[in-house]
Every structure is written in structure tokens, then in C-alpha cells.
Amino acid sequence: xxxxxxxxxxxxxxxxxxxxxxxxxxxxxxxxxxxxxxxxxxxxxxxxxxxxxxxxxxxxxxxxxxxxxxxxxxxxxxxxxxxxxxxxxxxxxxxxxxxxxxxxxxxxxxxxxxxxxxxxxxxxxxxxxxxxxxxxxxxxxxxxxxxxxxxxxxxxxxxxxxxxxxxxxxxxxxxxxxxxxxxxxxxxxxxxxxxxxxxxxxxxxxxxxxxxxxxxxxxxxxxxxxxxxxxxxxxxxxxxxxxxxxxxxxxxxxxxxxxxxxxxxxxxxxxxxxxxxxxxxxxxxxxxxxxxxxxxxxxxxxxxxxxxxxxxxxxxxxxxxxxxxxxxxxxxxxxxxxxxxxxxxxxxxxxxxxxxxxxxxxxxxxxxxxxxxxxxxxxxxxxxxxxxxxxxxxxxxxxxxxxxxxxxxxxxxxxxxxxxxxxxxxxxxxxxxxxxxxxxxxxxxxxxxxxxxxxxxxxxxxxxxxxxxxxxxxxxxxxxxxxxxxxxx
Amino acid sequence: xxxxxxxxxxxxxxxxxxxxxxxxxxxxxxxxxxxxxxxxxxxxxxxxxxxxxxxxxxxxxxxxxxxxxxxxxxxxxxxxxxxxxxxxxxxxxxxxxxxxxxx
Numbered sequence: 352x353x354x355x356x357x358x359x360x361x362x363x364x365x366x367x368x369x370x371x372x373x374x375x376x377x378x379x380x381x382x383x384x385x386x387x388x389x390x391x392x393x394x395x396x397x398x399x400x401x402x403x404x405x406x407x408x409x410x411x412x413x414x415x416x417x418x419x420x421x422x423x424x425x426x427x428x429x430x431x432x433x434x435x436x437x438x439x440x441x442x443x444x445x446x447x448x449x450x451x452x453x454x455x456x457x458x459x460x461x462x463x464x465x466x467x468x469x470x471x472x473x474x475x476x477x478x479x480x481x482x483x484x485x486x487x488x489x490x491x492x493x494x495x496x497x498x499x500x501x502x503x504x505x506x507x508x509x510x511x512x513x514x515x516x517x518x519x520x521x522x523x524x525x526x527x528x529x530x531x532x533x534x535x536x537x538x539x540x541x542x543x544x545x546x547x548x549x550x551x552x553x554x555x556x557x558x559x560x561x562x563x564x565x566x567x568x569x570x571x572x573x574x575x576x577x578x579x580x581x582x583x584x585x586x587x588x589x590x591x592x593x594x595x596x597x598x599x600x601x602x603x604x605x606x607x608x609x610x611x612x613x614x615x616x617x618x619x620x621x622x623x624x625x626x627x628x629x630x631x632x633x634x635x636x637x638x639x640x641x642x643x644x645x646x647x648x649x650x651x652x653x654x655x656x657x658x659x660x661x662x663x664x665x666x667x668x669x670x671x672x673x674x675x676x677x678x679x680x681x682x683x684x685x686x687x688x689x690x691x692x693x694x695x696x697x698x699x700x701x702x703x704x705x706x707x708x709x710x711x712x713x714x715x716x717x718x719x720x721x722x723x724x725x726x727x728x729x730x731x732x733x734x735x736x737x738x739x740x741x742x743x744x745x746x747x748x749x750x751x752x753x754x755x756x757x758x759x760x761x762x763x764x765x766x767x768x769x770x771x772x773x774x775x776x777x778x779x780x781x782x783x784x785x786x787x788x789x790x791x792x793x794x795x796x797x798x799x800x801x802x803x804x805x806x807x808x809x810x811x812x813x814x815x816x817x818x819x820x821x822x823x824x825x826x827x828x829x830x831x832x833x834x835x836x837x838x839x840x
Numbered sequence: 841x842x843x844x845x846x847x848x849x850x851x852x853x854x855x856x857x858x859x860x861x862x863x864x865x866x867x868x869x870x871x872x873x874x875x876x877x878x879x880x881x882x883x884x885x886x887x888x889x890x891x892x893x894x895x896x897x898x899x900x901x902x903x904x905x906x907x908x909x910x911x912x913x914x915x916x917x918x919x920x921x922x923x924x925x926x927x928x929x930x931x932x933x934x935x936x937x938x939x940x941x942x943x
Contacts, residue, residue, distance in 0.1 A: 454924060455923075455924060457916045457917070457920045457921055457924070458916070550900045550901065551900075551901060564898060564899045564900065590906075590908065593903070593905075593906040594899075594901075594903060596901075658885065658886065658889070661882060661883035661884075661885050661886045662883075662886050664879065664882070664883055665883055665886060672860060676860075676861075679861070680926060681925070681926070681933050681935055682921075682924070682925055682933055683924040683925060683926075684924075684926070685926070686926035686927065688936070689936060690936065690937075691936050691937055691938065692935050692936050692937065692938040693861065693938075694863075694936075695935070695936050696861040697857075697858075697861045697862060697863040698863045700860075700861055700862050700863070701862050701863030701864060702863075704862070706868075709862055709864070709868070709872075710872065710875060710876075710879075712860050712862060713853070713856050713857065713860060713862070713872055713876060714876060714879055714880075716856050716859050716860040717848075717852075717856045717876065717880075720856065720859060726887050727880075727883070727886070727887060729896060730886050730887055730889055730891060731883075731886050732896030732897055732898060733889070733891035733894040733895070733896050733897075734886045734889055734891070735896070735897040736894050736895055736896065736897045737889075737891075737894060739897060739900075771875055771878075771879060772878060772879060772882050775879075775882075786897075786900070787900060788900025788901055789900075813900075813901070
């Protein structure tokens, strides 16, 4: 299966400028986006729901503001897609789960509110692995999303619908959530930019919880500058999220062109033996490009990071087993009746959750249960400390670190779905930053021999988004043409 | 029986499923017994780790209790919320019986 290049999007800044000036209507920008959805959605299944009428009404409102001499905001008329675990008033929000099918949230996520206030036009809710648990979208109760580069392959996950919608040119900007790699991994597999911010930079209010100490919302775009603008718009303190950092949104766009001269960049050696040769080679090539641009590049061993994957697969399920206890057939979603409340709860959950969600609830419940808590969950929390301390030591010598984003390129449907551990290994390189709460971004940097995109991951310490995005922008400049979307399947 | 197979028995799976309020059929119980055993095998490096003097991390940054001003503000509309319930009655969520019959 092959794909062809393009069509390219104008930058978000250019889209918004043309809408703000009245040169182009938001309605015309939207029509182009929806036309692309109409043409490709049948092949790709990016969306659980396309909110056509609401999007047209929102676009008309933006155009009316422009005609009235008001400024709709920095994303005026920009069509945006939202992962279907972000609450949207009156629009079904399912987490791609039968247990929430048809649920209508009574409030908007803060991210959604901020996008609207910036003039963006939400066009629909994108497919994901059920409750964001997975790396391929094959765990969606509504069927998988397909990769625009090769529709026989997965787009990655869990935010696969949001990644594919940008990678095939439906929308120039989308949002996903990342708990252990769910933005970065699909961004890499779809040849686009994906950013997981520092924990607490973006409000989680209205993000349906998976693992609350790890979950973070972030953008997908085809360019670093567009991802940076998307992040700037949604970031910043929110009193509705008690873990939201009391800081203003970072200013990223202004310094993207500052280059990498003098930055100290470390290639993390420890993952290179566990990834495919082409994914490893891309990181080495990226480091060489950064050195040529004036960075000081060296290799670094941080073997403690290899504890990340096993620690994560205890911590995240433990938190999930607690968070998902709310789906009990009482207040919202599915109910399967029973003679007493406990039987009703258990039948509802047994029928409403898919196999991976049940698996993780079981692991988490086991790891938290009497007699096993100290050996599993307690030990994992201590391993988390060891990972964080190892990062702290490395960041005394480096400003940013580089790894492959993923161990391999996009894989064929069905190739990992029966082996949970194989699927979990997709997150090998992305998990350590999640455990530490650090920011990380995936930048498309190379193509495999079969023409599939390969991402390089840029890691930075907490609140290091500015230097991280500078490095990402420099990598983007050095990347070979054709390594990034959009593509037409 | 290998070490892996011994680790999680079908009885263990039934116990955990009861704690998690998950109704599982016999096929699922068999599948999860073997898959959970394999996953626990994979995470065994964490269980065996020497963590003397290492404190646990529950959250990436220090978490403080956040209180808003004690002012009356609007809350979600009751009818809107109850409209999403599988079964509601007299402004309440309706559930099956939670206690046995009175003697």
C-alpha cells in the first residue's frame, strides 16, 4: 500500500490571519476540511463523531465576529479534532467504550473551552483505544483507525484518530492525551509532530481520567510551529484542576528559530539495542544534524530508565482500576440489570468494558490488593523515584535528551493484539518521561525502506518546553523532505 | 506446571474480579490467568528491585490541597445530570436493592 504527498496545510498562523482579515471565511476553511473528511473517513475511520452542524454554526459565529470588527483569536477559523476522551457539552463522549456509548457530558473540558475562545472550530471526536489503553486503536469498541501512510497498518495509539486526522490532511491541528506515550507514539507512526507537555501545564479538567498522576493533554500538527501554537493556546493555570501548575502558558513560538547552538544534547544509549535498526539510525542521524547546527552532542547511559516500562505497567493499571470504578451503571452510561446492586455493577462492567480495559483493571486491582500492595504497587512507586533521580542526574550534563520515539515503524493490524506484552513494549522509550512528569515531543525525521515514517523523541526536564521545541524545530529543518505528513492514502 | 503458570490461578482471577466488580466468563478467567501471569513475570524486575532508602513517588510534583473561596456558585443542573442516568426516579438515581430482606 502506498500513499502520496500532500496536500500541505497553510500554517495555523496563516489560516488565522486570513480569517481575521476577512480574506477567507472560516466557513470556507471548514468546508475544505469537511470535504477531506468526506473523502477519506470511509477508508480511515478517524472519527467517532463528526459534529458537522455545530462546526458550521461555530464557523459562522467566527465570520460574524470578523464582520463586526471583533478579533476571534489566534486560532480564528482553524478546524480542530478532539480525542473522544475530552468532554464536550451535548456531544457524545465515549472513550471508544460501550460503557459510555451515547453519554452526553454536562460540561466542556477546559482545553475545549480555550480552543473555542481562541476561535478554533471543533469538527468532531476522534477514535482511540478504549479509555486510552493501547498503542494501535485496535482496542476501540467501534473499530480501528487506519494509518494514512498505509491503510493495512495501525496509526498507533491511543490517540490514533487524532494523529491520523492530521496526517491525512483533514485538520491542521488536533488534540490527544498521553499517559505513557499516547500522543508521541501515534505522532511518530503517522509522520507528524506530537507534544506531551510537562505534567500540570495543560488542565486535565474534562479529560476522562485513565491514570491521574500521568495523564496530560497535548497537540498534534504537521509542523513544530503549529504544535507550539496549539500548546500555547490551551496551556496555563486552571483553577478547575488541582494539579494544574500556577504558571502562565509557556511562550514557545517566539524562540523556535533560535537554533541549538551551545545546547548540550545527549543520546540515550540504553534503548538503542531494543529498537529496530532504522529507528536507531534515525536518532543517530538526528544527533549529527544537531551537532552540525552547533549543539554539543554526546552519548549517555541511563540504565535506570529501563525500569520505566515495568513500573508503568503496575502504576498506570493501579490508578486506572481506581479511576474506572466510577463506571458502575448508576450515574451514567451502560447498565446491565441484576437482582442486587453488586451483580448489576459487575455485569455492567463485564459487558461494558473491552478486553484490554478489563485486563488493566485486573492487573491494577491485583497490584493494590492485600498481600501484594508492597511487592508490586509500592515497589513500582519506588522504581518511579529511581527513574526520576536518574533523569535529574542526566540533566545536570544535558539540556535535552534524544531517543527513538518508538521501537518500530507502524505495524500491520493484528500483529500484536493477542500478545499484551508485545503491545506494551511500544511505549518503551516514551514511558520514562511520563513517570517523571517531564515534557517530550516526537518529530518526524526519517522514512523506513518501505516508506513509513520514523519519529525522533526530544526529552527535556520539567518545564523545559522552550529548549525542547527549539531542538524539535531544528530537527524539522534537517529532516529529509517527505518524512512528514500530510499524505493521501 | 511452570513457574509462570503457578503465579496466578483461576481462583486468584475470580478473587480479583470480585474485588474489581467485573463479571467474567470461564474463558476470560482462563485467559486472564495466563496473561496476568505473563505480565507479572515481565514486571518482576520491579518486585525484585533493592529499594532500601528509596521513597515512593505517587505524583511527579508535590501536590497540595487546593481550596477555592467558600462562595456559592452554580453547580450542574440536576435534570441535565439525571437525564444521563440509566434509571432515575424522584430526583434520585435508582439502583437495585443493596441490602438483604429485613427479617
